[in-house]
Amino acid sequence: DIVMTQSPLSLAVTPGEPASISCRSSQSLLHINEYTFLEWYLQKPGQSPQLLIYLGFNRASGVPDRFSGSGSGTDFTLRISRVEAEDVGVYYCMQALQSPLTFGGGTKVEIK
Amino acid sequence: QVQLQESGPGLVKPSETLSLTCSVSGGSISTYYWNWIRQPLGKGLEWIGYIYYSGSATYNPSLKTRVTISVDTSKNQFSLKLTSVTAADTAVYYCARRRQGGPHDAIDIWGQGTMVTVSS
Numbered sequence: 001d002i003v004m005t006q007s008p009l010s011l012a013v014t015p016g017e018p019a020s021i022s023c024r025s026s027q028s029l030l031h032i033n034e035y036t037f038l039e040w041y042l043q044k045p046g047q048s049p050q051l052l053i054y055l056g057f058n059r060a061s062g063v064p065d066r067f068s069g070s071g072s073g074t075d076f077t078l079r080i081s082r083v084e085a086e087d088v089g090v091y092y093c094m095q096a097l098q099s100p101l102t103f104g105g106g107t108k109v110e111i112k
Numbered sequence: 113q114v115q116l117q118e119s120g121p122g123l124v125k126p127s128e129t130l131s132l133t134c135s136v137s138g139g140s141i142s143t144y145y146w147n148w149i150r151q152p153l154g155k156g157l158e159w160i161g162y163i164y165y166s167g168s169a170t171y172n173p174s175l176k177t178r179v180t181i182s183v184d185t186s187k188n189q190f191s192l193k194l195t196s197v198t199a200a201d202t203a204v205y206y207c208a209r210r211r212q213g214g215p216h217d218a219i220d221i222w223g224q225g226t227m228v229t230v231s232s
Contacts (some may be wrong), residue, residue: 001173019141035215035217036179037217039218039219041157041219048206048222048223048225049157049219049222050222051218051219051220054216054217054218055215055216055217056220058216060220061151078138092156092157094157094219096210096212096217097170099170100159100161100171100172100173100174101159102159103156103157103158103159104156106156106157110212
């Protein structure tokens with residue numbers, strides 16, 4: 001299985017300030033078709049996860065442009081340019097290169 | 113818009129079989145991959161498996177001997193069966209739709225989740 005490791009475990013951010021979450025995979029997520037199968041999800045308190053980023057850097061429909069995904073190979077980053085109160089929750093990265101699909105352990109983002 | 117709704121017993125006895133159904137509304141079950149994902153309370157997400165609308169399923173090896181996912185296109189539903197459950201199977205179970213095989217691969221729609229407790 002591909003192991004996904006996120007850091008930090010938690011993050012407290014002042015509204016309007018940036019935030020960054022790291023995700024590392026135990027093997028490259030680059031497919032032979034040149035797509036990178038790394039996704040980011042946000043689980044807001046009491047809700048189901050929702051898609052933020054797919055194929056490494058593509059924002060899902062309706063996701064604010066303050067969210068961006070970057071990285072390649074085994075190292076990825078989710079950045080929030082200016083955190084807002086509605087961004088609180090647990091962020092998960094997930095690899096979809098191979099079965100079983102595997103998630104990182106999650107990063108909890110709170111507002112200071 | 114497409115919505116997913118899980119249904120099934122919220123309490124299952126140890127050693128028995130957990131059975132859940134996901135009803136797809138607002139769209140066809142055809143073309144996509146239909147997933148089951150679970151989350152023990154306060155913990156992270158675990159992918160259980162998915163099924164293509166044609167009936168081809170892929171399972172997490174950690175659960176493969178106990179899991180069956182099936183699809184009923186006539187009812188626009190897919191189902192999960194997990195046998196020989198233990199307390200470790202207590203979790204919120206989500207059904208979810210995955211786009212796959214194109215330039216938009218992702219789990220784009222999730223159900224609200226259903227809590228299943230394994231206890232006598």
